[in-house]
Amino acid sequence: MLCRYNIELSGPSPSVPRSIIPREELANWKHANQLLRDANAQAEELIRLTEEKCEVLLEKASFNIWQRVDAQLKRWERSRQTMCDNLEHYATQITNQAIHNLLDEIVAPQRVAALIKQLLKSQVDEISATLVCHPHDLKEVTHCLARYGSTVWKLKADTSIDSQTLVLKTDEGDFRISWNDMRNALYEQVRDRRIDV
Missing domain, CATH: 3.30.2320.30 (ATP synthase, E subunit, C-terminal)
Structure with missing residues (x-):
């Protein structure tokens, strides 16, 4: 004759190792893994966008620096040209004055x-x-x-x-x-x- 037995599992005891993992826990792990993959994908996308922004900012900063350097070089060139023009004027004045003095000193x-x-x-x-x-x-x-x-x-x-x-x-x-x-x-x-x- 057939006998029917019911086995009741008692709640997990802390001292007994668990060899059976409940389905809900597996589903939670699966969901957690999916969340981690999504978070990694979002982080990689944020890193890529940040790197692109950094490149754009670096190009912009480089362009601004070169504009400022070019403007400074042009100011220096104008200053040098002004100095050369003044130098030419003063050299001509000094030469003329020297010639005047020499010619006036001739007896x-x-x-x-x-x-x-x-x-x-x-x-x-x-x-x-x-x-x-x-x-x-x-x-x-x-x-x-x-x-x-x-x-x-x-x-x-x-x-x-x-x-x-x-x-x-x-x-x-x-x-x-x-x-x-x-x-x-x-x-x-x-x-x-x-x-x-």
């Missing part, structure tokens, strides 16, 4: 000698002419003509001619040379000359 006899030397350079052939000068310069003109060996020109003093001015009168016309005119022409040349830095 009258040397000025007359320079005029005669220039006059002799401009005359390829010595022609018969009259050299007119101021009476104050007559002695120095005579001395210079003798020193340079020019004896063809007749010498004449005239008070209507400025001091340190010579006029060579020929059949073809008059040639006038003056210390002040030479000095002013030199000043103009020096002033108009650009000094490249």
Whole structure:
């Protein structure tokens, strides 16, 4: 005959190891694993988005830095150009002042000698002419003509001619040379000359 037995399981005792895992607990573990996978996927997505944002911010920061560097370099270039322009201006002023001082320090006899030397350079052939000068310069003109060996020109003093001015009168016309005119022409040349830095 068949007998029927009922086995009742008592609640889990802390001292007895469990070999049977209840279905609810397995479902909870499965659900927990799914939550962990979802959390990992979300974390990876957040990391990817954060890295993309970091790259965008890094590019933006790099662009801003290069813009600022470029602006600073342009300011430095303008400053350097201004300094060079000022340097050119001051160098020209100093050169002009030095030339003015040197020319002003030349004594009258040397000025007359320079005029005669220039006059002799401009005359390829010595022609018969009259050299007119101021009476104050007559002695120095005579001395210079003798020193340079020019004896063809007749010498004449005239008070209507400025001091340190010579006029060579020929059949073809008059040639006038003056210390002040030479000095002013030199000043103009020096002033108009650009000094490249």
